[in-house]
Amino acid sequence: xxxxxxxxxxxxxxxxxxxxxxxxxxxxxxxxxxxxxxxxxxxxxxxxxxxxxxxxxxxxxxxxxxxxxxxxxxxxxxxxxxxxxxxxxxxxxxxxxxxxxxxxxxxxxxxxxxxxxxxxxxxxxxxxxxxxxxxxxxxxxxxxxxxxxxxxxxxxxxxxxxxxx
Numbered sequence: 477x478x479x480x481x482x483x484x485x486x487x488x489x490x491x492x493x494x495x496x497x498x499x500x501x502x503x504x505x506x507x508x509x510x511x512x513x514x515x516x517x518x519x520x521x522x523x524x525x526x527x528x529x530x531x532x533x534x535x536x537x538x539x540x541x542x543x544x545x546x547x548x549x550x551x552x553x554x555x556x557x558x559x560x561x562x563x564x565x566x567x568x569x570x571x572x573x574x575x576x577x578x579x580x581x582x583x584x585x586x587x588x589x590x591x592x593x594x595x596x597x598x599x600x601x602x603x604x605x606x607x608x609x610x611x612x613x614x615x616x617x618x619x620x621x622x623x624x625x626x627x628x629x630x631x632x633x634x635x636x637x638x639x640x641x
Contacts (some may be wrong), residue, residue, distance in 0.1 A: 481505045484521060490530025492519065574604075575633045585618070589625045601625045605632040 484494040484507055492509040498518055499506050505521040515532035523529040585591055585599075593600045593614065599621035601612035612628055615621040 481521070484524065489524040490527070491535055492517065492524065492529070492531060494524070572636070575637060587622050587625060589628075590618070590621045601628070603628040603632060 481497070481500065482505075483497070484505075485496060487494050489509070491512045493512075495508045495510050495516070497505060498508050501520070506518055507521060507524065509517050509519055509524070509532075511517060511532035511534060513532065513534045515534070517529075517532040519529045579586070579588055583591075589603050589612075590599060590601050592598075596614060598614040598616060599618050600614050601621040601624040603610050603612060603625060610628065610632075612624040613621075615624065
């Protein structure tokens, strides 16, 4: 062990007890620790001292189970979030934000719902409305695909946008 490394052997950090020095890694001491559940884990000294690591992983599992209903990933929380979003953002089952969303950075045509189909060598137009995808057709000219998309927006989106205003 280097002279500048403080001996942590036997000290407790959360559920971990430091067992022995392993090696120095880029100037950071690596320690082998034993968790109260019996698992061993190698942890950097600064992670132990700062409280970043307090167990072998069992602590987060236990905490996760204990607070699952409050967790944003729980089914109940997701349903509640969706319900709140629908109350604020939905008109006739359509998300207002989806209608006015800006163009994706991955879009290469410059128009929402219009893409080049390499295999068929044609432009394609589509629109998604109330969670249903509507294929509008394949076209030789980009302008025709854009017109089909704009007509579909007029048909599907305009009534919703008019209700918003």
